[in-house]
Amino acid sequence: MAASGWITVVRRRLRPRAAAAVAPASPDDPAATTTGPRPASAPGGKIHELRAGGGLRATAGHLAARARPHRVFLLLLAVGAALRAVAMLGYRPALWFPDSYTYVVTAMRPRPDLVRPAGYSMFLRLLEPFHGFMVVTAVQHLIGLAVGVLLYVTVLRAGGPRWAAALATVPALLDAYQIQLEHLLVSDSLFALLVLGGVVAASRPPTWRSACAAGLLLAAATLTRTAGLPLIGLVTCWLLARAWTSRRGARRRPVVLAGLALVVALVPVGAYAGWFAATYHRFGIVGSNGVFLYSRTMAFADCAVMRPPADLAVLCDPTPPARRPPSQEYIWSATSPVVALPGITFTESTDRLAGRFASLAIRSQPFDYAASVLGEVARTFVWGRPVYPDREIYGYYQFPAESPPPPGRYPATVGAEFAARYERGPIGTRLVEPFAGVMRAYQDVARLPGTVLLLVMLAPPVVVAVRRRRGGRTGTAWTLPWLGSLALLAIPAATAQFDYRYVLPAVPLACLAAALVARGGEPRRGRPAGSANFE
Structure with a gap:
């Protein structure tokens, strides 16, 4: 055979081996898992790096494609997270409410409290090893973001449209008063x-x-x-x-x-x-139900109508109901008849006596009680935000323009000592500009007006009624969240009094109900198998 023929045969035999040496190992090739990664200097190392880079780009592209349908909600979530970061930078480490000090005392000295259950205090106790109230506010802001995520996912799993799911999260994520409430050391966000x-x-x-x-x-x-x-x-x-x-x-x-x-x-x-x-x-979870209900009835109770026995008559107030202070003053003010009784306000005997007075007032004046409760609930739905119950409490729900002074009342001063032990340092709120100013300006314009909340509450029953009149099918997914939001608005008005911070936990349920009714009577097509149908 000629020399040229031998050369041709050798080339044919060597060509597959050379190709195998250059080609990158297949992920399914067993040899690829035993020989280890090829060094970059080896033949084909650069190609392996290029393929790895292409895999990362493919993964990023896949994630971007998955996120693209949810871009509106992700934008709302990002803005909500940024606002909460600004609040943490502007008000360090936290904002204080009168109840905050009681919560801290119970956290540092675990025992049931007569006025408030200890759940939030145990939450503080779990975070106590970090020795920082800034950690507490950070977790509470994460809780606020989690509420938005849970709303969005719930609506989608129920077959609701994405626009309704995203819209339902706006108050939870962007309402300035919601963000401020998360920065307060109170139980409402949890x-x-x-x-x-x-x-x-x-x-x-x-x-x-x-x-x-x-x-x-x-x-x-x-x-x-x-x-x-x-x-x-x-x-x-x-x-x-x-x-x-x-x-x-x-x-x-x-x-x-x-x-x-x-x-x-x-x-x-x-x-x-x-x-x-x-x-x-x-037996109970608090020891103040009678006193709080007594304070609620003092908005209308008339002893001339009630004709109480002698032991209850000591709790009467001769001041005409129209000129009486807000209900909470009958719990904390030294001039309150129940506070003037011997011993602390929440002893078993005092609480039972106040409960009996409240029960008699409700039985004697049922229509006055109903009108008073409806009047308190109606405060939820006004367009503005009038000062109530007084300037001091109202001010706690605003981002302050200057550092709040230390507590002056005795129980709060004791709580401040425990709080300093919790923090292992000073607990005063430090304002840092311009971040604090940004949040104050934002709070002036970004809130859910009460009238809009009323429309959100009315939307589900109205939409369902219209659909039924037209012969369309309606689901029941909205019913439980709607009833839950209504209960959260009515319970404080019936047992204590209206307070702005009591409204905010009801808002996510109301928005969830409104978003669920937007889906109509049938689940959206293409919903993943096993997802909730809420029927």
Whole structure:
């Protein structure tokens, strides 16, 4: 064979080996997992790096494609996070409310409090190893963002449109008063997330997991604020109603799950009540229900109409109801008849006496009581934000223009000492410009007016009524969140008085109800299998 022929044969035999040496290893090639990565200097190393870079770009492109449909919500979430960062930079480490000091005392010296359950104090206790109230406010701001995320995901999983899901998150993410409330050392932000989570869990298709989650979350909400206790009954009734509307042969399981949710909720609440009884020798989760209800009835109570017995007559106020101060003054003011009684205000005997007076007032003047409650609820829906109940309390809900002074009342001064131990340093609020000024300016323009909240509350029943009149199908997904928001607005007005910070935990539920009614009667096509149908 000629020399040229031998050369041709050799080239043909060597060509596949050379190609294999240059070609990068396939991810499915077993040899690729045993020989290890090829050094960059080896033949094909540059090609391997290029393929790796291409993989990162492909992953980034995939994530961008997944996020693109949610770009409006992601923008709202980013703006909300930025505003909260500005608040943390402007007001360090936190803003204080009169209740804050009591919460800190209970956190540092765990025992049930007579006025407030200890759930929020235990939250503070969990964060105590960090020795910084700035950590507390950071977590509370994350809670505020989590409320927005939970709203958005819940609406989408229920088949709602993205525009409605994003719109429902706007008050939770961007309302300046919501951000300011998260910066206050009070229980309302934590309470709002727990209530929202419990309602969402109860709205999911009934399983033992969803029933247990709803019960535990609402129990935690109750031990954070007593306004959560009626919601346990509301959710139980909702689950039983769903059982009633089920097919006759399929009712047993929903009834069992409703009982499971109730038991899971009442076990921790009952355990806390046992702790309270061991401490104060009376059963309950607080020891002030009678005094607070007494203060509520003093807005209308007329002893000439009530004709109380002698032991209750000491709690009468001769001042005409129209000239009396806001209800809360009958709890804390030294001139209040109940405060003037011997001993502390929240002794068992005083609380029972005040409760009896309140019960008599409601039975004697039921229409006056109803009108007073409706009047307090109506304060929620005014367009402006008038000063109420007084200038001092109203001022706590504003980003201040100067550092607040230290507390002056005795219980708060004791709490301030415990707070300094918690912080391991001074606890005064330090203002840092221009960040503080940015938040003050933002609070002047960015809030949810009460009248808009009223429209949000009216939207679900009105839309459902219109659809039914036209013969269209309507779902029931909106019902439980709507009832929950209504309860959160009515409970304080019926048992204490209206307060601006009591409104904010009800807003996410109202927005959720309005967003869920936007989806119509049928789930959106293409919803992932197993997602919640809320029916």
